[in-house]
Amino acid sequence: QVQLVESGGGVVQPGRSLRLSCSASGFIFKTYDMVWVRQAPGKGLEWVASTRFDGSDDDYADSAKGRFTISRDNSRNTLFLQMNTLTVEDTAVYYCAREGVFHSMDVWGQGTTVIVSS
């Protein structure tokens, strides 16, 4: 079935880096735009970054610009989020999602938790 599975979360100190992965299955990954969305504890949803189906173009929220990099490996059906210079404000559950019709997010992973703490 159509599925997204995130991994790579954990506890990290402020200023350090972390790389999240999202493994896709059940659909033709290379034909879909993909996004990362996060949710801080007790808060709402925040879009983080998007990438085109072929990796040709990316877009970032202001909170992620200059620190985070979204990428994909279509040969491995995997999406990535490289997060550098992490701060406590980056503590959240990070979801990857597929963009479907009109770029709505029609498939979501279960999320991976990132905790930035000293």
Next chain:
Amino acid sequence: EIVLTQFPGTLSFSPGERVTLSCRASQNIGTSYLAWYQQQPGQAPRLLIFGASNRATGIPDRFSGSGSGTDFTLTISRLEREDFAAYYCQHHGRSPTFGQGTKLEIK
């Protein structure tokens, strides 16, 4: 940047009732790029409505969306217990934005 405002922040209703949730955009976004999501505690969001009024695959017909321009609504015609959750509207344009959410509670 398009800002989406959802109101009210919390709603209290009983099973079987009809409820309408509201979402207002800071500028005209037409109809094509407004979505609604449901999120149960501890779970990932689920797409309910895209393009303002189109139900996603597998979504029951008690959920309906409407609106255009700056004002949008999500209506649940007869609340069932599994509908008590958080709901988010989203502008799904190039740089997506979410509303802050409405929590639907059991009265």
